[in-house]
Amino acid sequence: MDKNVQEERFTEMIKFTPPLYKQRYQFIKDLVWKYKPKKVADLGCADCTLLWMLKFCSCIEVLAGLDICENVMKEKMHRLSPLPGDYLQPAERSLTVTLHHGSVAHKDPCMLGFDLITCIELIEHLEEPELEKFPEVVFGFMAPAMVVISTPNSEFNPLLPGVTPFRHPDHKFEWNRAEFQSWALNIARSYDYSVEFTGVGPPPTGMEEVGFCTQIGVFIRKYSQTKSLFNKKLLRYKSVIMMGFFYVFLYVVKVFKAVYPSLKDEKYLQIAVVSEVVFTAQVIKRNLLDHLHSEHEEYSDGPVEIKSKSQHSENCVSEELAVEKCMEPSVSGNVVYIPLTKIFSFPKVNQLCGTFEKLYKLIADKVTLSSDGSAMVVDIEQEYEEEEN
Ligand SMILES: C[S@@+](CC[C@H](N)C(=O)[O-])C[C@H]1O[C@@H](n2cnc3c(N)ncnc32)[C@H](O)[C@@H]1O
Numbered sequence: 001m002d003k004n005v006q007e008e009r010f011t012e013m014i015k016f017t018p019p020l021y022k023q024r025y026q027f028i029k030d031l032v033w034k035y036k037p038k039k040v041a042d043l044g045c046a047d048c049t050l051l052w053m054l055k056f057c058s059c060i061e062v063l064a065g066l067d068i069c070e071n072v073m074k075e076k077m078h079r080l081s082p083l084p085g086d087y088l089q090p091a092e093r094s095l096t097v098t099l100h101h102g103s104v105a106h107k108d109p110c111m112l113g114f115d116l117i118t119c120i121e122l123i124e125h126l127e128e129p130e131l132e133k134f135p136e137v138v139f140g141f142m143a144p145a146m147v148v149i150s151t152p153n154s155e156f157n158p159l160l161p162g163v164t165p166f167r168h169p170d171h172k173f174e175w176n177r178a179e180f181q182s183w184a185l186n187i188a189r190s191y192d193y194s195v196e197f198t199g200v201g202p203p204p205t206g207m208e209e210v211g212f213c214t215q216i217g218v219f220i221r222k223y224s225q226t227k228s229l230f231n232k233k234l235l236r237y238k239s240v241i242m243m244g245f246f247y248v249f250l251y252v253v254k255v256f257k258a259v260y261p262s263l264k265d266e267k268y269l270q271i272a273v274v275s276e277v278v279f280t281a282q283v284i285k286r287n288l289l290d291h292l293h294s295e296h297e298e299y300s301d302g303p304v305e306i307k308s309k310s311q312h313s314e315n316c317v318s319e320e321l322a323v324e325k326c327m328e329p330s331v332s333g334n335v336v337y338i339p340l341t342k343i344f345s346f347p348k349v350n351q352l353c354g355t356f357e358k359l360y361k362l363i364a365d366k367v368t369l370s371s372d373g374s375a376m377v378v379d380i381e382q383e384y385e386e387e388e389n
């Protein structure tokens with residue numbers, strides 16, 4: 001039975017709103033909003049619900065999940081793939097999501113370099129030898145800036161009907177607050193972390209002495225992990241692998257990887273910029289033609305014939321691409337010249353490209369430019385065809 005469903009049944013009498021598992025996930029989301037970690041790993045990620053919630057946190061660029069049970073991870077992992085909307089409007093940030101099949105009892109380089117590691121309702125499922133290795137793997141080897149561990153608080157159990165002896169048949173133990181805190185403080189001391197205790201699922205009024213239903217330890221690394229320390233660790237590990245201990249690789253296997261489209265990727269940035277530039281050029285052209293039409297109607301009754309007031313003169317074109325160039329669009333024959341400086345002055349284009357040089361680089365091969373490259377050339381004909389239809 002789904003562990004969260006079973007827990008909901010136990011806690012029916014107490015009635016947590018929102019349900020306890022959602023409160024645990026919300027706790028993590030709140031921490032993420034507060035500390036803005038870029039790289040987050042969830043150990044014992046099960047059906048990836050927490051990872052799925054975290055992918056919407058815009059500060060996160062790397063998300064990873066690890067679980068000993070491959071099937072439970074694969075059940076709903078498709079939720080972690082990009083959606084069509086992600087391609088239509090790529091996000092500013094980059095995001096890579098990976099899932100790994102393996103145990104928290106084994107060190108693997110894929111788990112290095114994280115800012116936050118979450119272990120939600122995991123430790124009580126570990127066999128004794130795994131629990132013994134857990135601190136060295138998570139705090140010694142992975143050594144993220146922050147670790148969050150949640151586990152049932154056994155002092156709350158008398159308030160839950162049908163808990164015999166544990167809340168779930170797969171639990172190897174359930175600790176009271178003193179037991180959890182002494183285990184956690186010991187780890188914090190050994191690996192140079194600080195730890196604070198809190199929880200979710202408050203006790204009912206009058207029963208406050210039992211504490212939260214789920215107890216939580218939030219560990220913060222006291223020392224700063226320099227790049228060189230990180231590289232040293234990675235190098236040491238790689239050399240172990242190269243020495244022929246290939247079994248290391250067998251412990252953790254990547255089962256899923258999704259790379260989200262992002263404006264940080266030149267390919268997606270170019271698509272976004274070209275589309276914004278073409279749109280902007282159409283707006284500028286439309287405004288110019290409307291203006292010329294209205295001027296013409298004001299001063300003449302004759303047939304409509306567009307004549308540029310400010311013909312695209314050679315004065316507007318200098319040898320180099322300079323921002324000071326003529327900013328006004330002009331008509332010449334059947335085309336409109338729209339200075340790139342004008343296009344660049346539009347906030348959305350400006351924000352996407354950052355610099356004028358970048359704008360030029362991204363659109364040069366994708367749109368028609370004047371011979372000196374200072375203006376975009378847009379057909380008028382097309383405009384009339386559109387009007388006639
Ligand atoms: C109670 S579930 C918690 C799932 C999820 N963290 C949540 O809060 O909804 C515990 C998960 O830990 C996984 N697990 C148990 N032993 C593990 C180990 N040694 N390494 C990694 N995951 C393990 C189980 O497969 C299971 O998916």
Ligand SMILES: [Mg+2]
Nearest residue numbers: 003121124168
């Ligand atoms: Mg559990």
